[in-house]
Amino acid sequence: MNLQDSCxxxxxxxxxxxxxxxxxxxxxxxxxxxxxxxxxxLWQEEDSASEFCTLSRGWAYSYRNLGDGSRQILEIYxxxxxxxxxxxxxxxxxxxxxxxxxxxxxxFPHRRLLDIFNQSNTLTAILFAISSRQQALLTERxxxxxxxxxxxxxxxxxYEMYLRLLQTGALSDGDFRLPLSQEQLADTLGLSAVxxxxxxxxxxxxxxxxxxxxxxxxxxxxxxxxxxxxxxxxLNDSVRPIFFDGTEAAMRMTNSHSADEGPVAK
Amino acid sequence: MNLQDSCxxxxxxxxxxxxxxxxxxxxxxxxxxxxxxxxxxLWQEEDSASEFCTLSRGWAYSYRNLGDGSRQILEIYxxxxxxxxxxxxxxxxxxxxxxxxxxxxxxFPHRRLLDIFNQSNTLTAILFAISSRQQALLTERxxxxxxxxxxxxxxxxxYEMYLRLLQTGALSDGDFRLPLSQEQLADTLGLSAVxxxxxxxxxxxxxxxxxxxxxxxxxxxxxxxxxxxxxxxxLNDSVRPIFFDGTEAAMRMTNSHSADEGPVAK
DNA sequence: AAGCTTGATTAACCTGGGTTATCGGTAGAA
DNA sequence: TTCTACCGATAACCCAGGTTAATCAAGCTT
Numbered sequence: 001m002n003l004q005d006s007c008x009x010x011x012x013x014x015x016x017x018x019x020x021x022x023x024x025x026x027x028x029x030x031x032x033x034x035x036x037x038x039x040x041x042l043w044q045e046e047d048s049a050s051e052f053c054t055l056s057r058g059w060a061y062s063y064r065n066l067g068d069g070s071r072q073i074l075e076i077y078x079x080x081x082x083x084x085x086x087x088x089x090x091x092x093x094x095x096x097x098x099x100x101x102x103x104x105x106x107x108f109p110h111r112r113l114l115d116i117f118n119q120s121n122t123l124t125a126i127l128f129a130i131s132s133r134q135q136a137l138l139t140e141r142x143x144x145x146x147x148x149x150x151x152x153x154x155x156x157x158x159y160e161m162y163l164r165l166l167q168t169g170a171l172s173d174g175d176f177r178l179p180l181s182q183e184q185l186a187d188t189l190g191l192s193a194v195x196x197x198x199x200x201x202x203x204x205x206x207x208x209x210x211x212x213x214x215x216x217x218x219x220x221x222x223x224x225x226x227x228x229x230x231x232x233x234x235l236n237d238s239v240r241p242i243f244f245d246g247t248e249a250a251m252r253m254t255n256s257h258s259a260d261e262g263p264v265a266k
Numbered sequence: 267m268n269l270q271d272s273c274x275x276x277x278x279x280x281x282x283x284x285x286x287x288x289x290x291x292x293x294x295x296x297x298x299x300x301x302x303x304x305x306x307x308l309w310q311e312e313d314s315a316s317e318f319c320t321l322s323r324g325w326a327y328s329y330r331n332l333g334d335g336s337r338q339i340l341e342i343y344x345x346x347x348x349x350x351x352x353x354x355x356x357x358x359x360x361x362x363x364x365x366x367x368x369x370x371x372x373x374f375p376h377r378r379l380l381d382i383f384n385q386s387n388t389l390t391a392i393l394f395a396i397s398s399r400q401q402a403l404l405t406e407r408x409x410x411x412x413x414x415x416x417x418x419x420x421x422x423x424x425y426e427m428y429l430r431l432l433q434t435g436a437l438s439d440g441d442f443r444l445p446l447s448q449e450q451l452a453d454t455l456g457l458s459a460v461x462x463x464x465x466x467x468x469x470x471x472x473x474x475x476x477x478x479x480x481x482x483x484x485x486x487x488x489x490x491x492x493x494x495x496x497x498x499x500x501l502n503d504s505v506r507p508i509f510f511d512g513t514e515a516a517m518r519m520t521n522s523h524s525a526d527e528g529p530v531a532k
Numbered sequence: 533a534a535g536c537t538t539g540a541t542t543a544a545c546c547t548g549g550g551t552t553a554t555c556g557g558t559a560g561a562a
Numbered sequence: 563t564t565c566t567a568c569c570g571a572t573a574a575c576c577c578a579g580g581t582t583a584a585t586c587a588a589g590c591t592t
Binding site: 448459463 | 571
Binding site: 067 | 281312330332333336338340351352353354355356358360361379380383384387390391393394395396397398399400401402404405407408409411412413456495499500
């Protein structure tokens with residue numbers, strides 16, 4: 001993987017070393033880049049769904065508008081993420097998607113995914129892994145929403161973003177840009193904007209999180225993780241490179257009739 | 267599809283007509299059936315994850331235990347569902363799974379899924395569709411937990427189960443078995459058991475839901491849907507048979523080495 | 533420089549649902 | 563038949579977080 005690689009390729013490489021052919025297939029997903037402005041809506045709930053997007057630059061989020069006028073933000077997309085996988089089995093969008101930042105997106109049709117199924121088992125497996133990881137994120141967010149206090153919710157969210165940004169190598173110390181307004185945070189966490197503000201005030205007093213506009217500083221990330229009761233097994237180390245990397249497992253994938261020694265337990 | 271077909275095959279057939287080869291591949295997932303008793307735990311969080319299960323009979327649920335001793339139930343599995351897809355990208359279980367009912371499960375190793383990727387694009391696409399549908403269920407549950415009142419939560423859950431059971435053809439009128447205790451419902455909905463009881467009492471007075479032990483009667487399912495602000499687009503009709511059935515897309519899938527109209531650099 | 537608009541802060545007040553506790557009904561178990 | 567366990571119902575009390583509203587700061591227009 002070299003520096004000119006698109007962030008999609010970087011993202012996929014995170015799971016497994018890719019062949020040149022695989023990279024070529026992935027590059028085809030980014031054939032038609034398009035500039036989009038902050039706040040612009042990529043699609044809305046119930047629009048017809050016939051394509052996916054890769055997000056090349058900027059942040060985006062998916063959301064649902066509720067009957068009572070409120071809104072729930074479902075997930076935050078970072079560069080390298082694929083948007084719209086959720087609707088693979090559906091003909092309508094189940095959620096709207098909008099840009100947080102200015103950014104760049106690339107559309108590609110559903111069909112292209114079937115091409116990938118046809119042509120690369122490695123990419124198929126990675127796609128499946130990505131989908132399963134996304135489900136893990138969603139699950140964690142669900143628990144966050146269902147069971148934790150406002151303090152924990154906010155702490156958890158900030159720490160999760162911190163880790164995701166660390167993973168993509170986009171930051172060094174506990175000091176980063178978080179381009180979400182308090183209202184967007186509230187919509188993400190199932191809180192009111194007012195209470196998000198209260199919670200930030202409390203965090204500032206405790207020296208846990210210092211937020212100024214879109215800039216966040218974490219003097220002690222570990223302390224924050226403790227407040228959130230953060231358990232990173234759904235994010236980090238347990239992504240199983242074992243399964244894909246150079247080894248017998250990867251070979252098993254491309255060469256399905258190998259000896260069947262058992263699954264790779266730790 | 268005939269009556270002896272396993273419920274996995276019935277489940278997959280819901281998306282697309284299957285070839286005999288595909289059915290054979292699926293049958294291999296159910297080679298080693300095992301009886302399990304109500305309440306038995308299939309696995310726990312952080313167990314090492316090297317296999318999936320199909321659920322042939324009975325109901326099951328996945329859950330997470332939280333730091334404070336409470337517990338969140340993540341999803342309810344019905345016969346025909348595949349359990350453990352969530353962990354495809356992980357080497358550890360992210361959630362425990364336990365049986366609600368007595369039932370029958372069949373283990374199969376991760377590897378078997380890779381075999382499917384190799385051997386059938388149709389099944390690969392269906393698996394992807396199933397994973398995306400599961401994500402849709404999860405998303406809906408997330409919104410339920412984040413944004414709705416206790417009445418709506420319970421109404422929504424009951425109505426969702428009602429629809430899922432309708433789909434599997436397991437019931438006719440608004441009259442079915444719901445083998446969950448109020449405590450399990452509470453853990454599913456992020457409520458206390460006490461409040462679930464209160465809510466059932468309210469529903470009984472309003473004639474919305476009549477529950478006796480594990481038996482539920484819905485005198486007017488539509489009324490319940492209205493209370494829940496239920497929007498079934500994530501469940502029903504929008505599953506896209508279009509995508510798989512008979513058309514060029516399906517053909518491209520099953521006939522993978524066709525003329526390489528591939529690189530559709532349009 | 534005088535407006536607007538959007539976001540953030542803080543305070544006062546209120547409520548949905550958590551918590552604890554008690555009690556009754558039903559089902560196996562012995 | 564009685565014991566024990568579990569499940570469900572109801573009541574009393576309480577608090578985390580929602581709601582409303584007022585105020586302020588920071589960009590923008592013009």
